[in-house]
Amino acid sequence: xxxxxxxxxxxxxxxxxxxxxxxxxxxxxxxxxxxxxxxxxxxxxxxxxxxxxxxxxxxxxxxxxxxxxxxxxxxxxxxxxxxxxxxxxxxxxxxxxxxxxxxxxxxxxxxxxxxxxxxxxxxxxxxxxxxxxxxxxxxxxxxxxxxxxxxxxxxxxxxxxxxxxxxxxxxxxxxxxxxxxxxxxxxxxxxxxxxxxxxxxxxxxxxxxxxxxxxxxxxxxxxxxxxxxxxxxxxxxxxxxxxxxxxxxxxxxxxxxxxxxxxxxxxxxxxxxxxxxxxxxxxxxxxxxxxxxxxxxxxxxxxxxxxxxxxxxxxxxxxxxxxxxxxxxxxxxxxxxxxxxxxxxxxxxxxxxxxxxxxxxxxxxxxxxxxxxxxxxxxxxxxxxxxxxxxxxxxxxxxxxxxxxxxxxxxxxxxxxxxxxxxxxxxxxxxxxxxxxxxxxxxxxxxxxxxxxxxxxxxxxxxxxxxxxxxxxxxxxxxxxx
Amino acid sequence: xxxxxxxxxxxxxxxxxxxxxxxxxxxxxxxxxxxxxxxxxxxxxxxxxxxxxxxxxxxxxxxxxxxxxxxxxxxxxxxxxxxxxxxxxxxxxxxxxxxxxxxxxxxxxxxxxxxxxxxxxxxxxxxxxxxxxxxxxxxxxxxxxxxxxxxxxxxxxxxxxxxxxxxxxxxxxxxxxxxxxxxxxxxxxxxxxxxxxxxxxxxxxxxxxxxxxxxxxxxxxxxxxxxxxxxxxxxxxxxxxxxxxxxxxxxxxxxxxxxxxxxxxxxxxxxxxxxxxxxxxxxxxxxxxxxxxxxxxxxxxxxxxxxxxxxxxxxxxxxxxxxxxxxxxxxxxxxxxxxxxxxxxxxxxxxxxxxxxxxxxxxxxxxxxxxxxxxxxxxxxxxxxxxxxxxxxxxxxxxxxxxxxxxxxxxxxxxxxxxxxxxxxxxxxxxxxxxxxxxxxxxxxxxxxxxxxxxxxxxxxxxxxxxxxxxxxxxxxxxxxx
Numbered sequence: 001x002x003x004x005x006x007x008x009x010x011x012x013x014x015x016x017x018x019x020x021x022x023x024x025x026x027x028x029x030x031x032x033x034x035x036x037x038x039x040x041x042x043x044x045x046x047x048x049x050x051x052x053x054x055x056x057x058x059x060x061x062x063x064x065x066x067x068x069x070x071x072x073x074x075x076x077x078x079x080x081x082x083x084x085x086x087x088x089x090x091x092x093x094x095x096x097x098x099x100x101x102x103x104x105x106x107x108x109x110x111x112x113x114x115x116x117x118x119x120x121x122x123x124x125x126x127x128x129x130x131x132x133x134x135x136x137x138x139x140x141x142x143x144x145x146x147x148x149x150x151x152x153x154x155x156x157x158x159x160x161x162x163x164x165x166x167x168x169x170x171x172x173x174x175x176x177x178x179x180x181x182x183x184x185x186x187x188x189x190x191x192x193x194x195x196x197x198x199x200x201x202x203x204x205x206x207x208x209x210x211x212x213x214x215x216x217x218x219x220x221x222x223x224x225x226x227x228x229x230x231x232x233x234x235x236x237x238x239x240x241x242x243x244x245x246x247x248x249x250x251x252x253x254x255x256x257x258x259x260x261x262x263x264x265x266x267x268x269x270x271x272x273x274x275x276x277x278x279x280x281x282x283x284x285x286x287x288x289x290x291x292x293x294x295x296x297x298x299x300x301x302x303x304x305x306x307x308x309x310x311x312x313x314x315x316x317x318x319x320x321x322x323x324x325x326x327x328x329x330x331x332x333x334x335x336x337x338x339x340x341x342x343x344x345x346x347x348x349x350x351x352x353x354x355x356x357x358x359x360x361x362x363x364x365x366x367x368x369x370x371x372x373x374x375x376x377x378x379x380x381x382x383x384x385x386x387x388x389x390x391x392x393x394x395x396x397x398x399x400x401x402x403x404x405x406x407x408x409x410x411x412x413x414x415x416x417x418x419x420x421x422x423x424x425x426x427x428x429x430x431x432x433x434x435x436x437x438x439x440x441x442x443x444x445x446x447x448x449x450x451x452x453x454x455x456x457x458x459x460x461x462x463x464x465x466x467x468x469x470x471x472x473x474x475x476x477x478x479x480x481x482x
Numbered sequence: 483x484x485x486x487x488x489x490x491x492x493x494x495x496x497x498x499x500x501x502x503x504x505x506x507x508x509x510x511x512x513x514x515x516x517x518x519x520x521x522x523x524x525x526x527x528x529x530x531x532x533x534x535x536x537x538x539x540x541x542x543x544x545x546x547x548x549x550x551x552x553x554x555x556x557x558x559x560x561x562x563x564x565x566x567x568x569x570x571x572x573x574x575x576x577x578x579x580x581x582x583x584x585x586x587x588x589x590x591x592x593x594x595x596x597x598x599x600x601x602x603x604x605x606x607x608x609x610x611x612x613x614x615x616x617x618x619x620x621x622x623x624x625x626x627x628x629x630x631x632x633x634x635x636x637x638x639x640x641x642x643x644x645x646x647x648x649x650x651x652x653x654x655x656x657x658x659x660x661x662x663x664x665x666x667x668x669x670x671x672x673x674x675x676x677x678x679x680x681x682x683x684x685x686x687x688x689x690x691x692x693x694x695x696x697x698x699x700x701x702x703x704x705x706x707x708x709x710x711x712x713x714x715x716x717x718x719x720x721x722x723x724x725x726x727x728x729x730x731x732x733x734x735x736x737x738x739x740x741x742x743x744x745x746x747x748x749x750x751x752x753x754x755x756x757x758x759x760x761x762x763x764x765x766x767x768x769x770x771x772x773x774x775x776x777x778x779x780x781x782x783x784x785x786x787x788x789x790x791x792x793x794x795x796x797x798x799x800x801x802x803x804x805x806x807x808x809x810x811x812x813x814x815x816x817x818x819x820x821x822x823x824x825x826x827x828x829x830x831x832x833x834x835x836x837x838x839x840x841x842x843x844x845x846x847x848x849x850x851x852x853x854x855x856x857x858x859x860x861x862x863x864x865x866x867x868x869x870x871x872x873x874x875x876x877x878x879x880x881x882x883x884x885x886x887x888x889x890x891x892x893x894x895x896x897x898x899x900x901x902x903x904x905x906x907x908x909x910x911x912x913x914x915x916x917x918x919x920x921x922x923x924x925x926x927x928x929x930x931x932x933x934x935x936x937x938x939x940x941x942x943x944x945x946x947x948x949x950x951x952x953x954x955x956x957x958x959x960x961x962x963x964x
Contacts, residue, residue, distance in 0.1 A: 107723055107836035130727050151672050162670065164679070165647070180923035186832035188644065188864035189901035190633050190683060191908055192920055192946055193928040197646070197679025201672060218729035241589055245612055247700035247769060287729060289775035297769070350668035354589035382670035419671035426673055438674055441662035445935060446675040452934035453927060464674060 003088045004068050006046055011069070015049060018059050023097075024049040034092050037077040037084050038344055039429050041477045045072060045086035050094045054171060054179055054210040057093065061208060062177025064091060064458050071175075072460050073208045075116060075143030079150060080344050081427030083203050087462030087473055093208060095145055101125055102211060108185065110168055112213045115145025131216035134160040136423065137330075145209050150425040151201030155252035157423070158381035159285070160217060164200035171211035172199060175454035185213065198449070203425055204460035206453050220285035223251065224295040224314040227322045228302035229276045233257070233357035235306030236278040240353060240380050242301045243282070248294055251285040253381035257360050259336075259367070260329045263375045267332035273325060276308065278360075280380065281326050326377070333375035333388035340373055340390035345406050345429065349413035350384040350422030362412050363387050370405050372398075384422030393481055411436075427463055428477060431470035485570045486550050488528055493551070497531060500541050505579075506531040516574050519559040519566050520826055521911050523959045527554060527568035532576045536653060536661055536692040539575065543690060544659025546573060546940050553657075554942050555690045557598060557625030561632060562826050563909030565685050569944030569955055575690060577627055583607055584693060590667065592650055594695045597627025613698035616642040618905065627691050632907040633683030637734035639905070640863030641767070642699060646682035653693035654681060657936035667695060680931070685907055686942035688935050702767035705733065706777040706796040709804045710784035711758045715739070715839035717788030718760040722835055722862050724783045725764070730776055733767040735863035739842050741818075741849070742811045745857045749814035755807060758790065760842075762862065763808050808859070815857035815870035822855055822872035827888050827911065831895035832866040832904030844894050845869050852887050854880075866904030875963055893918075909945055910959060913952035 008026065015024045025031070026047050036042035046069075051057045064071045070090025077084050086092055098114035101122065105111065106129055113122060119135035119142050126132055136142055136154040146152070148170070153162035160166070169183030182195035199206055230236040240253055256264070256279040265273050273279070280302065284294045291314055299310045313319045334342045351359050360376060363385075367374040378385035387409060391398040410420045410433055420426075420433040435443050443465065450457075450466045462473050490508065497506045507513070508529050518524035528551075533539045546553045552572025559566050568574055580596035583604065587593065588611055595604060601617035601624050608614055618624055618636040628634070630652070635644035642648070651665030664677035681688055712718040722735055738746070738761040747755050755761070762784065766776045773796055781792045795801045816824045833841050842858060845867075849856040860867035869891060873880040892902045892915055902908075902915040917925050925947065932939075932948045944955050 105834075105836075106727070107719075108834035109723070109726055110834075130729075151676070153670065153672075157670055161643075161647070162672070164676070165643070174923070174927070178923050180921055180927065182920070182924050182927075184832075184901045184919075185834045185899040186865050186901045186904065187835065188635065188639055188832050188861075188866055188904045190635075190644070190830075190903045190905050191901045191912070192916055192925075193687075193931060194633065194646070194679050194683045195924060195927060197676050197682070198931075200679070201676045205675075218726055221729055237589075241591070244591055244700055245588070247612075247703055287772075287775070287779070290769075290772045293769070293771035348672075350666075350670050352587075352590035352592075352667045353669065354587075379670075383668050384670055417667040419666045419668045419673045421672045422668065422670045423672050430673070434674055437666075438664070439662055441656070441660050442664050442677060443674075445656070445662065445664075445677060448934040449675060449680075449931055452930040 006069055008046070011047065014063055015047070019049060019051055019056050034074065034094065036480065037079045037082060039080050039082040039427065040343065040345055040479045041082040041085045041428060042480055043085050043087065043477050045092035046089045048092045048094055050097045052097055054173065057173045057208050057210055058177045058179050060091065060093070061173050061175065065176045065456060068456055068458060070461050071458055073145065073149070073204045075146030076118065076141045078138045078142050079146065079427065080348065080424040081429040083150065083425055083427035083463060085428055085477060087428065087477065096143065104129065109187065109216045110185065110213050111216060112211055113144055115209045115212060116143050118143055119147060126216065127219065130219050132219050133166065133214050134217060144212055148200055148209055148212055149202065149204050153423045155254055155379045158253060158379065159249055159251050164197065166215040166217065167196055167200055167212060168215050169213035170196060170199060170209050172207040172209055174207045175456070175459045183213070187215065203427065203463055205450055205463055205466060206459060221287050222291055223283060223285045223319065224291040225312070225319045225322045226282040226295050226298045226302065227311045228280045228307040229274060229309040230278045230306065231276050231308050232306060233277050233360055236280055237354060237356050239280060239302045239305035239307060242305050243298055246297060246301055248297060250298065250381065251283040252379065254281040254326050255378055255380035256325060256329060257376045259364065259375045260377045263332040263336040264325050264328050266336055268328060271325060279325065281323065329375065329377045336373040336375055336390060339392050341393055342388050342390050343402060345389065345402065347386045347388060348421045348424040349410060349418055350382060351413055351416045351418030353380070353383045355416040355418065356380060356383060356385070359385060359412065359416060363409065366405060366408055370401055372405060382422060383418065428470065428473055431463065431465040431473065434465035485552070488551055488571070490528070493529065496545055497529065501531060501533055501538050516556065516576065518962065519561045519564060521562055521564040521909065522825065522827055522961045523564040523567045523910060524962055525568050525959050527574035528571040530574045530576055532579045534579055536655065539655045539690050539692055540659045540661050542573065542575070543655050543657065547658045547938060550938055550940060552943050553940055555627065555631070555686045557628030558600065558623045560620045560623050561628065561909065562830065562906040563911040565632065565907055565909035565945060567910055567959060569910065569959065578625065586611065591669065591698045592667065592695050593698060594693055595626055597691045597694060598625050600625055601629060608698065609701065612701050614701050615648065615696050616699060626694055630682055630691055630694055631684065631686050635905045637736055637861045640735060640861065641731055641733050646679065648697040648699065649678055649682055649694060650697050651695035652678060652681060652691050654689040654691055656689045657938070657941045665695070669697065685909060685945055687932055687945055687948060688941060703769050704773055705765060705767045705801065706773040707794070707801045707804050708764040708777050708780045708784065709793045710762045710789040711756060711791040712760045712762070712788060713758050713790050714788060715759050715842055718762055719836060719838050721762060721784045721787035721789060724787050725780055728779060728783055730779060732780065732863065733765040734861065736763040736808050737860055737862035738807060738811060739858045741846065741857045742859045745814040745818040746807050746810050748818055750810060753807060761807065763805065811857065811859045818855040818857055818872060821874050823875055824870050824872050825884060827871065827884065829868045829870060830903045830906040831892060831900055832864060833895055833898045833900030835865045837898040837900065838862060838865060838867070841867060841894065841898060845891065848887060848890055852883055854887060864904060865900065910952065910955055913945065913947040913955065916947035
């Protein structure tokens with residue numbers, strides 16, 4: 001796919017008039033900063049612009065529409081899928097400056113924010129009012145705009161749902177520069193096509209979100225934890241299902257499998273975690289009167305499902321101690337074998353819950369076959385697993401082997417009725433699986449929608465397999481090898 | 483908008499070969515049965531067809547695509563918005579014969595059903611397994627396909643969300659007859675554009691749902707009720723917000739305002755409901771250990787928010803007694819004044835919760851001004867109000883007055899930042915508000931999506947203001963006056 005070359009002089013003039021000299025840059029060093037996210041890919045945009053209002057964004061997008069210049073909306077660039085990589089160059093909109101709370105409306109259980117506000121910053125603001133907006137593991141950095149664009153979520157999605165579950169309304173700049181709002185300030189509406197649903201998770205390919213109204217979630221009063229150890233993977237899966245069957249929706253249910261436990265013991269030997277097949281960690285949040293009975297019931301369910309050991313905690317110090325294993329696994333997965341380090345790829349599959357034991361067994365077998373340590377953990381209540389693959393990055397032959405392994409993992413997830421991405425999104429990293437996961441017809445519908453809303457293909461082009469062949473795109477994009 | 487005339491002989495031949503003579507009808511008397519739903523509108527289709535498989539539906543839709551014949555998917559026809567009215571004639575697909583549970587997969591917390599299964603029938607089937615699929619007030623008749631098409635919900639949406647919250651995956655016949663699936667059997671996915679979200683609530687304008695995978699909700703173990711009386715509307719609103727703030731999500735929160743209380747006392751004087759401004763009814767569902775403390779906390783919150791009386795119940799008989807007022811209000815609203823009867827119109831607005839007192843006050847004032855009794859009740863936790871308007875149906879001048887009143891009510895809901903439909907959908911009844919509620923640009927996006935997926939405009943045409951001017955359509959459609 002050939003794109004027009006950009007008239008940089010004209011663009012310079014336009015941007016100077018629209019956002020001022022100090023709010024954009026074509027400096028190669030600066031552009032390099034915006035060339036990547038948490039994925040393996042990198043490519044510099046032609047310009048990075050820092051707008052401060054909807055009106056500025058509308059003007060910029062309109063200009064890009066008229067001149068067929070790609071526009072890439074970007075937040076904290078913490079995404080793992082290359083969603084903000086400037087595949088065809090163009091203008092990267094750095095939205096982190098638009099980071100204000102515009103209106104807190106407690107009496108209507110909602111808050112209106114700009115897209116660049118960081119989830120944790122918003123939660124700091126909301127805490128004294130008794131509310132929160134749930135977020136992914138990267139909440140300390142991730143922006144609300146990026147979270148809505150990726151329909152992000154983390155371990156608490158099992159209870160709260162994904163970001164889309166609490167988006168009420170959005171202001172959006174469309175690919176031709178027009179401004180609209182979608183959704184309603186009413187907490188429930190059945191009016192018209194569900195555009196909020198469509199825009200949520202659209203990864204910037206349909207427009208730029210400039211204001212977002214979020215439903216507020218009450219801060220839970222207190223919490224508790226149950227930890228259960230299993231010497232058979234199947235029993236851990238059963239315990240999760242039996243918990244739901246009992247009508248208990250935990251705050252989260254995390255799984256650490258054998259590989260994670262090994263990694264944690266390597267990383268911090270004093271943890272002395274027992275060498276079991278799987279550890280489940282349940283977090284329960286809510287009112288003081290419900291935590292203990294819920295934790296007790298979960299503990300019983302785990303025992304009845306075959307857990308060989310169960311521990312419970314409702315006091316802060318004890319909770320932190322039980323939680324420590326889970327919080328270490330990210331760091332532990334990086335250095336499980338000397339000389340091997342983690343690559344963020346193929347790491348976000350989700351399968352129907354009953355298929356988790358089969359998926360975990362497959363991952364262990366693949367790890368041995370490829371001789372790449374894989375540390376697997378994840379949000380078992382959603383079927384979402386993060387197999388952290390480690391390779392020898394300086395060994396050239398490890399890279400094609402890695403590609404083959406990722407392919408096998410994602411293909412297996414699809415064969416088990418799952419998805420290649422539970423929460424990280426498609427971007428360019430997983431675009432090649434779009435047709436396999438959704439089928440040609442469903443992908444055609446997505447392309448038709450993209451075409452209908454963005455006929456010039458200027459909004460974040462090259463993502464989600466919506467235009468060019470993803471293999472061709474991947475071949476154009478350099479992969480970071482450090 | 484002119485449509486081609488249908489070659490009925492050729493169609494007869496095609497349908498005989500495709501579904502068999504016994505599964506379609508062009509008999510005018512039979513067609514009359516399918517001319518209407520629970521709305522005020524009626525118009526007969528040219529044919530009613532009762533398909534029994536995805537393949538049959540695909541062939542029929544393909545035929546309609548080639549011959550530019552409208553196709554209207556229909557379930558139980560309990561909708562209140564004219565969503566299944568054959569505006570331009572065509573084929574009405576009666577999907578009530580496709581009513582099977584295709585697969586119950588408890589271990590993956592999901593069930594796959596055909597679209598024609600009735601919600602209560604599905605729940606009867608699920609009950610022994612300990613699960614349910616939440617539904618609207620019309621669950622005894624409403625089909626799952628219709629519920630997904632309307633993104634239906636009822637009083638329990640405040641806890642469970644609307645139907646869309648538990649749709650995992652769908653098989654859809656597209657407007658050109660192609661068959662696809664959208665969504666995933668994984669409980670969480672961030673893969674591609676959110677087509678499940680887009681199709682949910684699309685009211686049949688984008689395709690025919692032929693299989694639906696629903697997430698199972700555990701049956702609550704037990705329940706309890708709190709009833710609170712308020713002599714100031716504002717205090718009732720405060721109580722609702724304060725409940726959420728306390729981190730308590732009730733199973734439902736219903737409001738009966740002064741008008742409902744009056745209607746119920748008229749209908750069943752032995753109820754002797756006190757003459758207060760508003761009654762709130764909270765239902766709490768869950769595990770046995772949490773019901774009583776939750777009900778107690780809600781009772782405290784209501785008192786602190788200014789309730790003049792609070793009653794609690796956790797025993798079945800007492801629950802039923804407190805609930806009786808709410809269950810009578812539908813019947814009571816029909817005969818609040820001699821000679822006046824209920825019209826299903828303008829009855830589904832939702833506003834931000836804090837605006838409920840203002841909306842209720844407006845409705846009372848409008849009721850007096852028009853001299854039409856209006857009985858208002860609704861799902862206050864979502865801001866969704868159902869003002870039941872009664873008129874003298876045999877008095878010609880009441881009809882234009884009714885139109886003016888509906889217009890005022892919906893306009894007021896929009897001015898308060900609300901929506902003209904919380905749960906009933908747009909159809910033709912509310913199509914004239916689409917531009918006002920969503921704005922021209924958002925409506926343009928909806929039209930563009932419709933056009934992209936259904937360029938020949940054969941899928942349920944004439945709905946949601948997506949093609950012709952809604953006023954022109956309304957003028958063509960007879961209104962039932964009995």
